[in-house]
Amino acid sequence: MIPERALWVRMPRFIGDALMIHQALAPLRAAGRPLVAWGPAPVVDLFEGSGTYAATVADAGRAGTWAMAGLLGRHRAAGVINLPRSTRGLLAGFLARTPLRVGWSEAGGRLLATQALPFKGRGDHQADRYRDLLGRAFPDLPAADSAPFRPREEAFVQAAALQRELGLEGPFVVLGLGSAAGVKRLGTPLWIDLITWLRAQRIAHVLLGGTFFEDLAQAEALRAAFPGIPDLCGKVPLPVSAALVSRAAVVVGNDSALAHLTAACHTPLVAVFGPTRPELTAPRGPQVTLLRNESLACLGCLLLQCPVPGHPCMEALDPALLRRAVAASLSLAGAP
Structure with missing residues (x-):
């Protein structure tokens, strides 16, 4: 009503x-x-x-x-x-x-x-x-911090069923492939390096993204590299994604809706920024880690098409930097 x-x-x-x-x-x-x-x-x-x-x-x-x-x-x-x-x-x-x-x-x-x-x-x-x-x-309102966002209970029930189905019973990492703008996506080799490291550490993980063509194409490439990898790209509604994110140990992604959803849920987040400017729109919170390829002078260009061969801000990030940030966030979340 x-x-x-x-x-x-x-x-x-x-x-x-x-x-x-x-x-x-x-x-x-x-x-x-x-x-x-x-x-x-x-x-x-x-x-x-x-x-x-x-x-x-x-x-x-x-x-x-x-x-x-x-x-x-x-x-x-x-x-x-x-x-x-x-x-x-x-x-x-x-x-x-x-x-x-x-x-x-x-x-x-x-x-x-x-x-x-x-x-x-x-x-x-x-x-x-x-x-x-x-x-x-509303000048008389006292300051107040936002509580962790939690979607409706039905979404948690569906998320729990998916976790059981995909073998995500313990701490798990959400790999957020999606973005409405392709220029903001992490390169597939970076994901391959990170997934290889997660598997060596015996840390469960799942792909999550939208129905954008590039999301689905990247998920397909990662399924080819890692047969049987849990993949929910384009398969779950947003409230269920929110429930999964709120139950995850860490979410890794880029400047995207999923990153903001993670911050709203107070889940540890590692987000890579390149063409967009974190000082204007980045997710906020003490559990948020932002990474950039700081060697580049063109960061924050706000262009929808990268004019630099190889798109280095999102393709040439040091993979060791990403691994270390994820390891630190897992430690923060109390995961092994």
């Missing part, structure tokens, strides 16, 4: 951004404010039943702005928190005469929002921008 007078949180289509927004809302949760997660179906499905939102509302396709406004009006929303860059949520709140509308001032947002700040022109982390905007809208 959707409560009246709740704060409706507009979620973006990017999972990583949605998880950073979820973590930024910790002070509102601590204060007992009822929140409704509202947005694209694959995103809100992750939060459904997690106990962190009073309700979740998935978009019916690409809902029109008037339909969105009608939804807010029918449920007498107390406010719209619109942290994605799109102003559709703000416009819907404006049309519905929602009393509180929080968002960014660009693209007409200053005219639509009751509380706004600029997003552009800042060089700080995206999560800090969320914090500042929410602090402006």
Whole structure:
């Protein structure tokens, strides 16, 4: 049931951004404010039943702005928190005469929002921008750290069944192959080196990724190199991935939704960054280890196609550096 007078949180289509927004809302949760997660179906499905939102509302396709406004009006929303860059949520709140509308001032947002700040022109982390905007809208809220994210119980049941089926009963490492941008993926030789080391240490591991063609192609290459390797790429829904991640000893990956999910679950993470800038969007937390090929001057180029032969930021990382980081994270997690 959707409560009246709740704060409706507009979620973006990017999972990583949605998880950073979820973590930024910790002070509102601590204060007992009822929140409704509202947005694209694959995103809100992750939060459904997690106990962190009073309700979740998935978009019916690409809902029109008037339909969105009608939804807010029918449920007498107390406010719209619109942290994605799109102003559709703000416009819907404006049309519905929602009393509180929080968002960014660009693209007409200053005219639509009751509380706004600029997003552009800042060089700080995206999560800090969320914090500042929410602090402006709710100045009396005390600081609060985000609790570890846990998906709905059904996802844990499915994850436990998969662990038994794949022989992942003890501590295991999740190898996160996926990324929406191919330029952010680790090279297959690096994965082969790491898997060889994990097997020598008798540490269980599983491949995890999405349905992107490059995810599936890399998983196929690793299955050829290691016949019988547990592979869940493209095979489990996001809530089950969250449950697996929360039960893992360590997750290894790149700048991806899975990395942000790992940080939100407070699971030790080793993430390799190359073309993207960790100071702007990296997962945060004391259990997060970020690696980069620091010998390169082109790090953080933000290009979608690498002009350097061999794509060295993601292909030429020292494999020993990756192994050492994973070993340290396993020690942190108490795994052998």
